[in-house]
Amino acid sequence: MAAFGTVFMPEMVIAKFENNVWSEATFVDSNSIAMHPGAHVLHYSSTCFEGLKAFRHDDGSINIFRMDQNIKRMAQSSRLLNLPEINEQQLSDMIQSVVKKYAEDVPAPPGSMYIRPTHIGTEASIGKAAAPSATSLLYVLLSPVGDYFSGGGKPLRLLLANDGMRCAEHMGMIKSGGNYASALGPILAAKAESNADQILFCPNGDVQETGAANFILIDGNEIITKALDSTFLHGVTRASILSLAADMGMTVSERELSVDELLERAAKPGTEAALSGTAAVLTPVGTLIVGEEEIAVGSGETGPTTVKLRKALNDIQWGAAEDKHNWLTRL
Structure with a gap:
């Protein structure tokens, strides 16, 4: 099977912002876009994107998960990067139209159709290092993915x-390509020097996030994660998992979490940790590496609460459980 996110549908939907107005969205080949080499995005990183999924249910319907939240976050990212203001209804229509076009290609669970809206500054001006792009492109790519x-x-x-x-x-709450690029060096060093899969950024002892996912600690009936602020990404999956945990009667603690507290709790039997994100939903964390020391989180294996929360979210996405929160957009 091809690597996650490397297969694309033949066409994408695209709109242009020029002369202070958005064009009508059109379908074009997804294998290329025309852009001047002096485009703002190529020199000053005026870019943001989103990641969300569409799922096929047993009744044949296609359902997009929490599209409204991803669109709101993309509008926020565009504003914070001083890109042209997106039309949220237009983006919603673009996402739904391209997913409908390729509805037959949406895989059955545990697969899905990964949706990648992208907004880039296109003005050809290398003199605008301290000014925003006056023009931009907004497009939506589709990639069928497996488990x-x-x-x-x-x-x-x-x-x-x-x-x-x-x-x-x-920049933490902006979903921008530059954030991922800046994290690559530390991630690669962690893999090479400590055989780590990811790096958990904890500036001044404050547990934040990894290079591409939010961090969650589960201690008994309590689920703990950093309170929202501008320093890290406000994950849609994170928010969904916290809602489901509350539905299950768990205590949800969104607050500061220090490294000292994390290590103290991690060493307790039954403690679990996980990373949340669109691609993996909840990925279990088994080991924390601190310098030369390795600390197992609980048993060091995937914990039952992580499995239960991941299943609860998947069941809603896959149509196996009631969508009590109205998270799905049915096409």
């Missing part, structure tokens, strides 16, 4: 980093 856990969902090894952040503090 992210096809390798067995082995618990991850995380290296704790007290001396750095994933990105600039004021």
Whole structure:
């Protein structure tokens, strides 16, 4: 099977912002876009994107998960990057139209259709290092994907980093490509030097997030994760998992979590940790690496609460459980 996110549908839907107005959305080949080499995005990283999924239910219907939240976050990212203001209804229509076009290609569970809306500044001006792009492109790519856990969902090894952040503090809540690029160096070093799968950024002892996912700690009936602020990404999956945990009667604690508290709790029997994100839903964390020391989280294996929460979310996405929160957009 092809690597996750490397297969694309033949066409994408695209709209242009020029002369202060958005064009009508049109379908074009998804294998290329025309752009001047001096485009703002190529020099000053005026880009943001989203990741969401459409699922096929047993009745044949196609359902997009929490599209409204991803669109709101993309509008926020565009504003914070000073890209042209997107038309949220237009983006909703674009997403639904391209998914409908390729409805027959949406895989059955545990597969899905991964949806990647992208917004880039296109003005050809290398003199605008301190000014925003006046023009932009908004497009939506589709990629059919399989089960992210096809390798067995082995618990991850995380290296704790007290001396750095994933990105600039004021950029954390923006889903921008530059944030992921800035995290690559530390992630690759952690893999090479500590055999870690990911790095958990903990600047000044404050547990934040990894290079591409939110971090969640589960201690008995309590689920703990960092309170929302501008320094890290406000994950849609994170919010969904917390809602489901509350539905199950768990205590949801959105607050500061120090490295010292994390390590103290992690060593207790029964403690679990996980990363949340669109692709993996909940990926179990089995080991925390602190310098030369390795600390198992609970048993070091995938915990039952992680499995229960992941299943609860998958059941809603796949149509196997009632959508009590109205998270699905049925096409």
